[in-house]
Amino acid sequence: MAVTMAEISKLRTMTGAGMMDCKNALTEAAGDFEKAIEIIRKKGQATAAKRSDREASEGCVLGAAVEGFAALIALKCETDFVAKNADFIALTKSILDTAMAAKAKSLEEVKSLAIDGRTVAELVTDRSGVTGEKMEVDYYEFVEGGSAAAYIHPGNKLVSLVAFAEKDADETLRGVAMHIAAMSPVAIDEAAVPQKIKDNELSVAIEKTKTELVAKEVEVALKKAGINPAHVDSEDHIESNMSKGWITAEDAAKAREIKTTVTAEKSASLPEQKVNSIAAGRMAKFYKEYTLLEQKYEGGGEEAGKITVKELLAKKHYTCVAFKRVTLNQE
Secondary structure, three states: OOOOHHHHHHHHHHHOOOHHHHHHHHHHOOOOHHHHHHHHHHHHHHHHHHOOOOOOOEEEEEEEEEOOEEEEEEEEEOOHHHHOOHHHHHHHHHHHHHHHHHOOOOHHHHHHOEEOOEEHHHHHHHHHHHHOOOOEEEEEEEEEOOEEEEEEOOOOOEEEEEEEOOOOOOOHHHHHHHHHHHHOOOEOOHHHOOHHHHHHHHHHHHHHHHHHHHHHHHHHHHHHOOOOHHHOOOHHHHHHHHHOOOOOHHHHHHHHHHHHHHHHHHHHOOOHHHHHHHHHHHHHHHHHHHEHHHOEOOOOOOOOOOOEHHHHHHHHOOOEEEEEEEEOOOO
């Protein structure tokens, strides 16, 4: 049967599907709108199943705050073109608004929330059928306190949340949210850094320290042998510098022997106390650079770059109780 443009437009308004999808669905359903909607939904399910193994690396991240509760949601898709679509952004906002109203506490809870009689999970599947791309609600985070703020970085790819213990906090609240977006701290303070991160950073610090101490001993041994360490710091350099006449084949052989022998000897006899002491210094630097309170404040205003976040909050008598940060950008 023939369908009218008015009918196609009506179905498009109801489903968000494309003109041809609406026309084909109405034709197949013989003008029955309920059947046409079901056809479009089944197409969304088929598309979602077909593209389930695809990577959804683009998307939209939005956040909001009401009184002492702030939340963010990330709706992901395959291409930046879809991520910037007004309907896609509107769906992300609708999901966020619903999650905020329910004060949802988990991603699974968000997926099960209803919007106009459909669950969030079902709506995302429906939208997948409209765009032909894999879509998923991949991140949901929230914070609670006496007051809270959300900062959405331009582009809808990065959102940060922060909560203070105190009610009615001033513009400092938003400034700290902006700082978190910019500086990407891993925890509020050293005590709050997850043990897994501490263990990993300490392991890296110890290995880096050992490598540097051994390299220093090798450098000393090479200089004693009359060899410029910079000329033999890699096999490529050794070969290149021999071809240029900067070092002889004998020097190259001697350098290789020194590097092998000294590396083995010094690696086996490094003083543990010295290694641990230097590694502890590296960890202190890590906490200063990656914990919120120890970072230099970069949230704007006259204090930016002059004092730490801890000092800023102390001046205001504020206490940060929680923060979250989600980005779809590669960092």
